[in-house]
Amino acid sequence: MSTKALPDPSRRSETARRAILTAALDLVAEVGYAKLSIEGIAKAAGVGKQTIYRWWPSKGVLLFDAFLGLAGDGDAAALSDTGDLAADLKLVLRATVEELNDPRFDLPMRALHTEIVHDPALAADYAKRLDEPMRELKKDRLRAAQRAGQLAEDVDLDVAVDLLFGPILNRWLQRTGPLTPEYAERVVDTALRGLRPREP
Amino acid sequence: MSTKALPDPSRRSETARRAILTAALDLVAEVGYAKLSIEGIAKAAGVGKQTIYRWWPSKGVLLFDAFLGLAGDGDAAALSDTGDLAADLKLVLRATVEELNDPRFDLPMRALHTEIVHDPALAADYAKRLDEPMRELKKDRLRAAQRAGQLAEDVDLDVAVDLLFGPILNRWLQRTGPLTPEYAERVVDTALRGLRPREP
Amino acid sequence: MSTKALPDPSRRSETARRAILTAALDLVAEVGYAKLSIEGIAKAAGVGKQTIYRWWPSKGVLLFDAFLGLAGDGDAAALSDTGDLAADLKLVLRATVEELNDPRFDLPMRALHTEIVHDPALAADYAKRLDEPMRELKKDRLRAAQRAGQLAEDVDLDVAVDLLFGPILNRWLQRTGPLTPEYAERVVDTALRGLRPREP
Amino acid sequence: MSTKALPDPSRRSETARRAILTAALDLVAEVGYAKLSIEGIAKAAGVGKQTIYRWWPSKGVLLFDAFLGLAGDGDAAALSDTGDLAADLKLVLRATVEELNDPRFDLPMRALHTEIVHDPALAADYAKRLDEPMRELKKDRLRAAQRAGQLAEDVDLDVAVDLLFGPILNRWLQRTGPLTPEYAERVVDTALRGLRPREP
DNA sequence: TTGTAACCGAGACGGTACGTCTTGTCTTAGA
DNA sequence: TCTAAGACAAGACGTACCGTCTCGGTTACAA
Structure with a gap:
């Protein structure tokens, strides 16, 4: 009964996913956590912001995923x-x-x-x-x-x-x-x- | 050699100080840390933003002071x-x-x-x-x-x-x-x- | 000298064409021109966005076609x-x-x-x-x-x-x-x- | 009984006002109306977006004001x-x-x-x-x-x-x-x- | 007693980032 | 092959706060 259309994971771009996780780790190490922004990650990863918001509910979860990969x-x-x-x-x-x-x-x-x-x-x-x-x-x-x-x-x-x-x-x-x-x-x-x- | 004029603590308004610390604790308990803003504290305390920036260098130090009082x-x-x-x-x-x-x-x-x-x-x-x-x-x-x-x-x-x-x-x-x-x-x-x- | 492959008009879906033109007129009357979006027209017409972009170069031309029919x-x-x-x-x-x-x-x-x-x-x-x-x-x-x-x-x-x-x-x-x-x-x-x- | 705090016109920056109106006219002549953005005007005027939103309710009114000056x-x-x-x-x-x-x-x-x-x-x-x-x-x-x-x-x-x-x-x-x-x-x-x- | 210097509240300023929306392109599944 | 569906890069939207600045108003010390 959910009204929110969930994205289809089978169509997900693996390239974008990896670029985002890598950029997140690079950026957090470079500018520190306080200055880490979704906007910055998107830019560094060469990715639209929506692509991040589509797949991760929060900066924390994104960071966690990135860290898991690490x-x-x-x-x-x-x-x-x-x-x-x-x-x-x-x-x-x-x-x-x-x-x-x-x-x-x-x-x-x-x-x-x-x-x-x-x-x-x-x-x-x-x-x-x-x-x-x-x-x-x-x-x-x-x-x-x-x-x-x-x-x-x-x-x-x-x-x-x-x-x-x-x-x-x-x-x-x-x-x-x-x-x-x-x-x-x-x-x-x-x-x-x-x-x-x-x-x- | 400092060019920054430091404020004179003897003129400090004790009323404002207390209102700010109280508002900070109230707000952090109410909206959580992530949504805690200097702007919000100033408004809740009925205080100008500058009065906060004049006496505390960062949100963390302000919170620390508030916590010390607690x-x-x-x-x-x-x-x-x-x-x-x-x-x-x-x-x-x-x-x-x-x-x-x-x-x-x-x-x-x-x-x-x-x-x-x-x-x-x-x-x-x-x-x-x-x-x-x-x-x-x-x-x-x-x-x-x-x-x-x-x-x-x-x-x-x-x-x-x-x-x-x-x-x-x-x-x-x-x-x-x-x-x-x-x-x-x-x-x-x-x-x-x-x-x-x-x-x- | 165009490098863009033009679509073949003989394969065009008349159903889709009419649905798009109708939806465009309905929507422009409903939400006004400023809030009229290709996305919205596609959704209202039950049509993929590409089907619109394939056949009309701009929102204006689409609207013009729709108006011609009217x-x-x-x-x-x-x-x-x-x-x-x-x-x-x-x-x-x-x-x-x-x-x-x-x-x-x-x-x-x-x-x-x-x-x-x-x-x-x-x-x-x-x-x-x-x-x-x-x-x-x-x-x-x-x-x-x-x-x-x-x-x-x-x-x-x-x-x-x-x-x-x-x-x-x-x-x-x-x-x-x-x-x-x-x-x-x-x-x-x-x-x-x-x-x-x-x-x- | 309005709940919306209106800005105080007496504190308005005349410099910013003029920069915005000038930038609006320049930009609309340069990129046309469809591609005219508040963001672009703010950037061209060297002004924060909020300074525009504070004083003009819409792009149209801003443009009208700019035109009046012209x-x-x-x-x-x-x-x-x-x-x-x-x-x-x-x-x-x-x-x-x-x-x-x-x-x-x-x-x-x-x-x-x-x-x-x-x-x-x-x-x-x-x-x-x-x-x-x-x-x-x-x-x-x-x-x-x-x-x-x-x-x-x-x-x-x-x-x-x-x-x-x-x-x-x-x-x-x-x-x-x-x-x-x-x-x-x-x-x-x-x-x-x-x-x-x-x-x- | 009156400057005058500081704090005070308020809030406008140039900015950054937010999270959402739309654009036009590209990709995939299915008829 | 063409369709619908929708993910993608890009970037504007309007909002919230940032930290700085300026404005009058109000103390409070000094002349």
Whole structure:
């Protein structure tokens, strides 16, 4: 009973789609999120504005799609498992820190997170399509550690993942301190050992 | 050598200042951050636009000031110290969760965090005027716990604070899961105990 | 030397042609000329836009064709000749006035005249296919009057026609005054008698 | 009780006003009425679009104002009265013909007439502010002719003016024939003498 | 007591971008 | 092959705000 005529995806121009996503990423990295405009993306992509409005409901969703294309390339890999949990976690957290410090990722990811903060629907989409798959990979590694006796049996794996990655993401987004590999290692060590003193 | 004539703070209209801050908070809660405009704030406050531009360099800083007034009322208190570290931490984390779930705080705080994500200068200001004072209070409580033998001596207190509050803030900002008091308690328990199994 | 492949008229769909012309007239009467769009005509006629662009070079020409179909139905008749020139002229001018006051003709004719004002090619087409045939009919009646001694021998018949019809058309287009049958009669009387006083 | 806040004319920028009117006339002469855009006028005038929308309700009214400025310069003069009505009328009609053939006037006047044809409110404004004052001047000359016995006492002066100027305006707008000084003279002669034969 | 210098409200200004609409061209499916 | 349908690049539409500027009106300190 919808009165809005939806566009026919089978007629969609793949050329235009790609040009738009590429232009969006280029522009957000170049001028920053605040100055990113649909008008600018259309011009940079050599595309009519309507072609953007036809296929994306908002700048946030467009950016998300663009970001998916960026991240989707080499992300499917499982976390490395050398048998040494601490080392493996430090490896992945250091890699995360490096990625977040790379301007190529930093600006578009900040833009995406901004949109997520204000758009619950986008947040849900993000959680389902990006966060959850990667969270599963992390939990897989933690499960293996549990089997190997390197992780407590009764730990809530979601809380564990949050404990390891939350501090890094937070420090990145809010710049409450320098985001260094050393910080990442300290987080891993502290999270694994816990805050309480060792029993004597 | 400045050519810009700075305004004279002694002549500032306190009425206008308050009207602007109040209008800013009201509006951001009403129409959301994306649709918040200086023009709208000026109109709602019954104030000329120039009066806003004269005293605040950006929408973010204005919002930050407004937020300071909101938060500053009852925040100076130290964290409670009953001698039971876990209980005290759960108390403060549950209170934080409640605050973040209160729409009165949720929307303006999201707005502020958005600005922080994109404006390093504002982030520094935020870190200095809001984050650090509160972080010191938290570290005070942790230091007391160290003295009482409830916290390992060699724990980096900043990392400890991040481990406890990072997951909550993250889940709030990115909505990667429900933000409940139970989650807060699980974070405290897990952080205190650590992820590794107990030694036999 | 045209590089543009012309469509083959023998394959033209008569149904589509008629639907387009009808829709054009309906729409111009309904929404006015300014808001008349090719898009709208195509939609109203149940026709693809390309079908319009294939057969008509511009909105003006399309409108002209549509108008030709409207006017062509009952227009071939000669002007009545009762022997009384003044009465016959008043009859035809009153009929013209009535037609111009009929909304069914008023709006599309205004639209057509607008296009003519700005498009010399269309004006030439109009002059040749509509104005001249009708002007000939009028001049025929005037020639008969000359033979009957009711019109001066040396009057330029084109000027005579302009003198009779120009004021009516003008008042219609520019709305410089009410367009009534009485006005038409006064024009006829004045034109016939002339502005100069009668010789004593 | 109007809810629309009207702009304050006392604060209006005369510079901007003049730049807009000049740009409008320049552009309409350059690209024609159909391709005349508010956007283009704003750009050519070095003015924000809102400055145009603030002060003019439509393109037609803007054009009319621009045209008023053009025509208003040297138009207040009465028609010459040498005592020879025919000669005086031929003079003014030849001048009119020349003006209409001057591209400097032709294009903007066509644009204005187009708008008048479709906008009754604008037509009324035009009639009152341009047509009527000039019509009065013409009627003044005709009244003088009546007093001098060169014009019939019982002629309707409005009809007389229409008889003289209607054919010229018509031929100009619709290009039904060449608009020459000779044609103007023939119109004057025919209108004065009338179409009927002289009594013997 | 009166300048006079600043803030105040208001809002016009030159601009940018919005999201929608129309144009004329090009592409695809189906009869 | 021609049709309808409609996606496409282009760009004007009228609106909302941007940040700057100027206008009078009103304090409040200084002469």
